[in-house]
Amino acid sequence: MADTPNSKPSLAPASLAAQALGWIEPTTRAVVPPIHVASTFLRDEDNQFRSGRVYARADNPSYDQVEALLTALERGAGAYVFASGMAAATACFLALDPGDHVIAPKVMYWSLRNWLAGFATRWGLQVDFVDATDLDAIAAAVRPGRTKLLWVETPANPLWGVTDIAGAAAIAHAAGARLAVDSTVAAGVFTRPLELGADVVMHAATKYLNGHSDLIAGALVTAAKDDYWERIRMIRAQLGAVSGGFEAWLLLRGMRTLFPRVEWSARSAQRLAETLRGHPRVAEVLYPGLADFPGHSVAARQMRGGFGGMLSIRVRGGEAAAVATAARVELWKRATSLGGVESLIEHRASIEGAGTPCPSDLLRLSVGVEATDDLYADLDQALRASAD
Numbered sequence: 001m002a003d004t005p006n007s008k009p010s011l012a013p014a015s016l017a018a019q020a021l022g023w024i025e026p027t028t029r030a031v032v033p034p035i036h037v038a039s040t041f042l043r044d045e046d047n048q049f050r051s052g053r054v055y056a057r058a059d060n061p062s063y064d065q066v067e068a069l070l071t072a073l074e075r076g077a078g079a080y081v082f083a084s085g086m087a088a089a090t091a092c093f094l095a096l097d098p099g100d101h102v103i104a105p106k107v108m109y110w111s112l113r114n115w116l117a118g119f120a121t122r123w124g125l126q127v128d129f130v131d132a133t134d135l136d137a138i139a140a141a142v143r144p145g146r147t148k149l150l151w152v153e154t155p156a157n158p159l160w161g162v163t164d165i166a167g168a169a170a171i172a173h174a175a176g177a178r179l180a181v182d183s184t185v186a187a188g189v190f191t192r193p194l195e196l197g198a199d200v201v202m203h204a205a206t207k208y209l210n211g212h213s214d215l216i217a218g219a220l221v222t223a224a225k226d227d228y229w230e231r232i233r234m235i236r237a238q239l240g241a242v243s244g245g246f247e248a249w250l251l252l253r254g255m256r257t258l259f260p261r262v263e264w265s266a267r268s269a270q271r272l273a274e275t276l277r278g279h280p281r282v283a284e285v286l287y288p289g290l291a292d293f294p295g296h297s298v299a300a301r302q303m304r305g306g307f308g309g310m311l312s313i314r315v316r317g318g319e320a321a322a323v324a325t326a327a328r329v330e331l332w333k334r335a336t337s338l339g340g341v342e343s344l345i346e347h348r349a350s351i352e353g354a355g356t357p358c359p360s361d362l363l364r365l366s367v368g369v370e371a372t373d374d375l376y377a378d379l380d381q382a383l384r385a386s387a388d
């Protein structure tokens with residue numbers, strides 16, 4: 001194993017991330033780890049596996065450092081890297097039993113909502129979708145003894161509603177259920193859900209953690225290494241939703257710049273939100289950093305150092321004007337996804353399709369690390385040009 005000279009708990013998270021805990025590869029003294037590509041590991045002559053490694057569907061030495069960094073940043077007991085955010089999220093539900101009851105938000109990451117309403121329901125989970133910005137609505141949906149998992153996302157795609165994590169944890173735990181938080185948008189920087197009572201944190205590592213739109217990956221971090229966490233480990237190993245060594249290495253490389261990227265994006269998003277709300281072509285700006293946004297006071301309590309790099313705008317003139325605005329940007333890239341260094345714009349209802357709770361005049365903005373003034377100028381010209 002490796003030295004960990006710079007993983008003192010007294011160091012700020014930004015320092016831990018910049019040096020990826022400061023691990024040094026012991027045989028070469030390299031400050032960057034090698035990529036492990038082996039699918040299998042040698043058995044000892046006496047038939048043991050003293051290295052702890054058997055076969056790379058179960059784990060990979062290239063996960064060690066990134067999982068240790070995720071554990072440190074979220075102040076958890078352990079972490080697992082997955083092949084995608086969806087693989088990480090679905091493992092949390094597949095670790096339950098058919099017949100168990102779960103609660104999830106009405107407005108949440110769309111693909112996971114579809115999976116819950118489709119596959120998970122057919123598999124036998126009982127799923128209730130609630131307004132997760134309202135603790136009373138969550139409490140009313142709990143079925144004591146039957147509810148096993150409360151899933152929340154905060155801030156939540158694509159309207160950026162905020163869930164009170166500590167309040168949700170209290171409701172879940174009183175019912176004997178666990179709380180899992182999709183913290184993709186808080187990016188492991190602004191919120192630490194485990195410290196607020198969550199049992200598991202999920203990240204679409206594809207997004208901010210990697211940050212360069214060149215990788216699909218996911219991660220879970222747990223508060224406790226319990227039976228549930230062991231089930232999740234088995235699901236990753238058995239279903240095989242594993243990252244390759246190169247992908248895990250890329251993720252670690254991306255996470256070294258997590259703090260400067262994400263803090264820049266959040267500052268820029270805050271300025272854009274404040275400026276865009278006065279724009280004649282913008283009917284509404286949705287961003288937790290705006291003082292009159294409905295979830296702002298909860299966000300201000302549980303987010304430190306910023307409100308993230310995601311916002312949405314509703315364009316005057318409805319769907320046609322929104323689509324026309326997205327068509328006319330030049331600097332912003334017209335694409336789905338979020339959390340990369342390049343800013344993205346998306347007509348969200350188009351990708352979510354039938355049944356979406358997303359208004360048809362809404363554009364979702366993922367703010368990257370370009371100069372804020374350039375981003376604003378491009379959006380401004382596109383909004384004005386789409387007015388005709």
Ligand SMILES: *Cc1c(COP(=O)(O)O)cnc(C)c1O
Pocket residue numbers: 084085086087089109112153157182184185204205206207216217218338
């Ligand atoms: C992208 C995303 C996911 C899914 O992650 P993938 O890596 O695309 O599978 C889940 N939750 C949120 C909030 C996301 O943005």
